[in-house]
Amino acid sequence: MTPWARKTFGESADFLAETIPTCLARAHERAREGQQGVHTQTLEAYGHGLHAVQYEELATALEHLPDTKAVRLQGRTVVIVANHVLYPIRYAKTDVPVTAARLRRASGLRADLIRQHGPDPMQGELDLGLPIDEEPQVHRDIAQLPPGVGLVLVAYACAMERGVMRLEWGSAELRREDRYLIWHHHEPLVVPGQKPKR
Numbered sequence: 001m002t003p004w005a006r007k008t009f010g011e012s013a014d015f016l017a018e019t020i021p022t023c024l025a026r027a028h029e030r031a032r033e034g035q036q037g038v039h040t041q042t043l044e045a046y047g048h049g050l051h052a053v054q055y056e057e058l059a060t061a062l063e064h065l066p067d068t069k070a071v072r073l074q075g076r077t078v079v080i081v082a083n084h085v086l087y088p089i090r091y092a093k094t095d096v097p098v099t100a101a102r103l104r105r106a107s108g109l110r111a112d113l114i115r116q117h118g119p120d121p122m123q124g125e126l127d128l129g130l131p132i133d134e135e136p137q138v139h140r141d142i143a144q145l146p147p148g149v150g151l152v153l154v155a156y157a158c159a160m161e162r163g164v165m166r167l168e169w170g171s172a173e174l175r176r177e178d179r180y181l182i183w184h185h186h187e188p189l190v191v192p193g194q195k196p197k198r
Contacts, residue, residue, distance in 0.1 A: 023057035046160045054088045073141045084150040092157040095165040101181040112139040114174040117151040119184045
């Protein structure tokens with residue numbers, strides 16, 4: 001196990017590194033079965049199903065870990081392990097590196113979660129002495145998280161036909177102007193049945 005994972009999650013690091021990929025592979029299988037069950041021409045059932053079951057799989061597998069707490073955010077159960085929220089994000093439907101990850105929106109729960117509980121920006125904002133627009137209201141569910149809790153993003157590329165192609169975890173800030181994730185640290189997790197990717 002890497003020093004970052006050990007420092008972040010302590011004795012739970014090995015278990016998490018093995019369990020998270022299995023959970024997301026299962027979430028993909030469940031979503032694919034749902035898509036096949038409804039026989040639609042679009043992939044809506046797969047996408048919505050994957051979004052829902054990724055949280056369920058992680059919460060069920062990790063709920064018995066020591067130093068773990070479950071919290072409801074926007075109707076989904078997320079898990080806090082060793083004072084870090086584990087938050088899954090499917091960042092792509094093709095096999096592209098995690099450094100290409102970008103949020104669809106610059107506001108909302110995900111964006112606020114990253115801004116409030118992710119790492120401090122690497123570069124401070126330039127103060128030009130101009131009036132600043134008022135900061136938008138932070139999503140109300142962020143208040144469900146304990147103060148000082150960190151955030152570990154579980155970012156993965158996944159498609160219905162190919163399954164989970166890439167999976168990494170780490171910490172990132174959100175660049176407001178273009179919604180790209182700026183990774184402070186990221187490292188791959190091995191998806192069952194795949195060779196490690198670099």
